[in-house]
Amino acid sequence: MAACFSAIDDPRQQGKCEYSQHDILMSAFACMYFQDPSLLHFQIRLEQNQQRNNLKNIFNVQNIPSNNQLRDVLDEIPSEALAPIFKNFHEKLRKHKHLEDYAILPNVLMCTIDGTQYHSSTSVSCSCCLTKEHKAGEITYSHSVLQGAIMHPDKKQVIPVMPEAIKNEDGTKKQDCELNASKRSIANLRAAHPRQKFMICGDGLMSNQPMIEETMAGDMHYLFVAKPGNHKYLVEWLSAYNELPTTEFTDAKGNSHIYTWQNDVPLNGNEKTINVNWFQYQFKNKQGKITKTHSWVTDIEINKSNVIEMTKAGRCRWKIENECFNTLKNQGYHIEHNYGHGNKNLSYNMYLLTLLAFYFHQIFELTDGVYQACRVSFGSKSHLWENFRATIRMLVVDDWAHLMDLLLNPDNYEVTATKNS
Numbered sequence: 001m002a003a004c005f006s007a008i009d010d011p012r013q014q015g016k017c018e019y020s021q022h023d024i025l026m027s028a029f030a031c032m033y034f035q036d037p038s039l040l041h042f043q044i045r046l047e048q049n050q051q052r053n054n055l056k057n058i059f060n061v062q063n064i065p066s067n068n069q070l071r072d073v074l075d076e077i078p079s080e081a082l083a084p085i086f087k088n089f090h091e092k093l094r095k096h097k098h099l100e101d102y103a104i105l106p107n108v109l110m111c112t113i114d115g116t117q118y119h120s121s122t123s124v125s126c127s128c129c130l131t132k133e134h135k136a137g138e139i140t141y142s143h144s145v146l147q148g149a150i151m152h153p154d155k156k157q158v159i160p161v162m163p164e165a166i167k168n169e170d171g172t173k174k175q176d177c178e179l180n181a182s183k184r185s186i187a188n189l190r191a192a193h194p195r196q197k198f199m200i201c202g203d204g205l206m207s208n209q210p211m212i213e214e215t216m217a218g219d220m221h222y223l224f225v226a227k228p229g230n231h232k233y234l235v236e237w238l239s240a241y242n243e244l245p246t247t248e249f250t251d252a253k254g255n256s257h258i259y260t261w262q263n264d265v266p267l268n269g270n271e272k273t274i275n276v277n278w279f280q281y282q283f284k285n286k287q288g289k290i291t292k293t294h295s296w297v298t299d300i301e302i303n304k305s306n307v308i309e310m311t312k313a314g315r316c317r318w319k320i321e322n323e324c325f326n327t328l329k330n331q332g333y334h335i336e337h338n339y340g341h342g343n344k345n346l347s348y349n350m351y352l353l354t355l356l357a358f359y360f361h362q363i364f365e366l367t368d369g370v371y372q373a374c375r376v377s378f379g380s381k382s383h384l385w386e387n388f389r390a391t392i393r394m395l396v397v398d399d400w401a402h403l404m405d406l407l408l409n410p411d412n413y414e415v416t417a418t419k420n421s
């Protein structure tokens, strides 16, 4: 992490800089890492000796910048400069074989993409803000990203990839959109991982011909939700068959799971339509009523032996919402918190640093036995982090490993306290 931060070009005139770019990025990252909702309070507490030393010992920050200095410098750092960090983490996970369990098909990773908004305001804005004018003339300013994450139905942790900002080009009024950002994100993912096979998973917005062609052009598989209402031609085409291949099983509770598919069907009625493979999952309760229907299109040929696995893959798309966005928004990471908006990149850089902290913690959960033991010992993640925060407020630790050991084996440490009798 430190090496990645240090590698980022610093356009400032070196002689005039009080704080290194590394110290600035690392100080902000530390705030996200410890999930402190207030950068200002985090900074104020840093004035206390314990915190100051802990920032040095855990994050190797030599000089702590003030709140304003931090925001000013972060605003100038181009967000793309943080992209190699995502790539490096991914490569390390791959090298140590942690990604093998994520293969959705042999050697294929499933990357789910979806849009999410992290800033919305009628007053705070910058030149990159998306704008929406309301009838009364009021304008809402917002920032969104197209976020991708590698996931697997059997794995709780999701592995984020570098997101794509949904933003307006500096000074233009032309509104960027999720679909355009999706296309850019596929090109970027391919460029970042040229040899990795991916299957892109997305919602109903993605199951159109231009998006599918973009995915195929990137030499990737796709698995997109296909709602009947958006695919009338395809639905009509399917209804012309006397019978579609299907398989069904009843679970121990008496509910039925019905899988139906048809390969090589036209996506739409256009002259140059592409052919897709369609499949559907239905849940029928004990009373014989169908209460859930989901359908998808894909380039993977569907058959009796893979339809259940493909359904599981399609249905685990919700993890981007639950395990990623919801965690970033409501489970300690405060991604929608306004740490300061800036004029250029501050808002997005804060999003990226928060995402990197989340990524770090996902890696701990996947690979770090000591962290896993801490999680077990403290039950909930939020309780564990509360204790991490409380400990660094009171004690100076040697490093991160020392902090974890303190929490895990408090009896090994002697705490001397003076008691008033």
Ligand SMILES: [Zn+2]
Binding pocket: 124, 125, 126, 127, 128, 129, 130, 141, 142, 143, 341, 347
């Ligand atoms: Zn903005």
